[in-house]
Amino acid sequence: MATQTTDATGERREDDFSAWYIDTVLKSQLADYTAVRGSMVIRPYGYAIWERIQAHVDKELKATGHQNAYFPLFIPLSFIHKEAEHVEGFAPQLAVVTHGGGEELTEPLVVRPTSETIIYDMLSKWIESYRDLPVLLNQWANVVRWEIRTRPFLRTAEFLWQEGHTAHETFEEADTEARLILDLYVRFIEEELAIPVLQGRKTESEKFAGALYTYTMEALMGDAKALQMGTSHNLGQNFSKAFDVTFLDRDGSREFPWSTSWAVTTRLVGAIVMVHGDDKGLRLPPRIAPTQVVIIPIWRKEEDRDKIEPYVAEVQHDLLEADIRVHVDWRDQVTPGFKFNDWELRGVPLRIEIGPRDVENAQAVFVRRDSREKRPVDRESIRASALECLDSVQQSLFEQAKRYREVHTASANSWETLARLLEDRGGFVWVDWCDSQPCTQKLAAEKATVRAIPLEEGEAIPLGPCICCGEAAKFRCVVARSY
Template identity: 50%
Template structure:
């Protein structure tokens, strides 16, 4: 059956997620390459929108794009002890090239701190060379045991920012600034509310001093780490001998940061807004905001209506709306409605003989399904206003869901009771706010519940200090505990 091939969320959330991606024609498993995906045009167009929103903000904060090799000498990874330990299990290594066994093997980059560290050492001599603010758009390879389209694939697309600074304070500000950029894009462009926080020592990036993340909540209540920003301290500076002479004439190692978001964001986007009919894209992120669908009964109507549809599209375009006319022949209007609905286009504009007579168009919004007849003359203004309202309302609904599913717990037993029944397929996930010490031993206790400490929020919206639910020591604030992707 070609009808209704999307499994309802209530039946099996994980199956629903796969179905939405397939029906929206966003991506498919690479089939012949383990764990990899083919990002199809509609999925890639969404990535390009994410890229554009981020890139604009990176440039506005003084960063420049550059590109480094994807092959990294294996020895580079080993220079930072914690880094190699963290990444070794998931490396893919090139051992033969040009028909000969390589003297030194190359790893396919899992992340670029090491090779960029090597070049930073060449580029930086003086405090005048700092700060150095670089971003790279690239693909990376991490050999994960288990993959899911967009959320965790063997190869994925991302950006990685790498910066070097003269002082620890400046590096800290940079890491925090970029976390804010990520939160801005997540919330105001993607309409996906996030919690900004600090990772625990256990969860931080391998080789970092501190890691920050933005954590989003999916419709099943599971957490998704949507972006990370790290203070690397002088760890990579020491490992790669990135030294500079400061204004007092003394040599010092640079203070570095790195930060990244990936195609995983697309997975987050899908699981934030989409419904049982398919993908739902927020107006600020969609490659196409509106589609005009001409409806005609006889061939004699056809020309007049298609012409009028193009006029309507031109009016929308002039009002600043990204719009297309679906004037494909051989498809019924019903067919076209479903086509665009599954692909998440925010607004469809229907134009048939009845509307032509009455001088109106019928505007339908994807998120709520609401329909409204609007005078043709005022359609441009109406749709721009509608798109703006939709963006706001989609974010508000997602934020309300996050709020409704965030709960307070005051004992380990409570946390267990809340999170034990939660699963990706059944849903029921919560963000559980509890006092917990930042200590590998307490993290391990949470892990036994198949949950993790997602972050220690940067702004405490709860009751300040309290007793750790594991160690009973007093800790400064509650942390977010959840099951996660």
């Protein structure tokens, strides 16, 4: 649609990661800026990745008994005020509709920053007895949170997500649900997006506004900063009580249901760029790549084109039969070299070059996007080799990201070590932590936060006193600078 760029992203990833990121997102046409401050357009190539994320997560959610529904975009301002922590957390970020149909509204409406309040208002109408539980709802929607500093995919005023909302008879059931979803997310992100994640619990100050506690997944981006990849909250009875949702339990008494909420967002597209991208552009994990293989026919004379065309068609057919998402780039107004760069920029995992000589020799030339390794493949092996290569790229991207994280994970037993680690090389740092307010503030002054308290009880046991104040530590946890 827009003019293509032959050059790579133009920004060296090492020198200025942030500029490289923006440049890569724009040039690979994942997204673009718009006239509305803090909003972005998700362009077809970026949206195709989001559609694959949606399809996968949606299927998993349905397989675990969740049903999709759709709740209103607008929420009465008074609803947000019903849960004390919730309003404190979200009030500064609200977009407010004050006029509708040419008239001032009697009560302002907020554009949903998340949907707990409107959903619990409905649940108070729908839930009567334990027979109506569990309620297992999900919705795919847009939400709005007014942000000062924005960045495409990572932080925008409006973003797309799925938000799950469930209600249960007991605390234990709610916890099981919140963990089930966390596991589902982790598996998806590691297996499909090839991004290793650290699971854990958030501290009081980092948890969702209104939750009892929050489970999180944290990944390390290519600049050694952490990114929260998704969260799953046990909301306790907070929203049930705020919206007077009750049910008649098995003993005939009225109880408040226990509930959860959880979400992943279009932010995941940004994470794919930041974890796997390189100086040439995107490197998409094959399982999520809209196009897995691009075939570049190479010809100069018209007779050469005629010669390779049936051969290319056969190879394409062969790959399609193996359910490989393949595209043939027959553009005649640009050179093969331009096409190589263009598809590298767009991160297609495998390029297959086919010229007249390849037809003669009954072969094709494979070039992997991850390592850029080049090798000839015999005609009869093309399908099997392509499948193998896609598996290998998927695996290799995950291994690289894991190795990067290992290298960028350390532990500190003094404040000085922590501060130096954060400043010099970023990454995850394990520390013993008291979780007091003064220590949290001191950490914030280093532009860092506690990212996660490990879920494995053993891993969370402190090895010494709080690294900050020297008082008794409450737990051992992972600290990092983050997006």
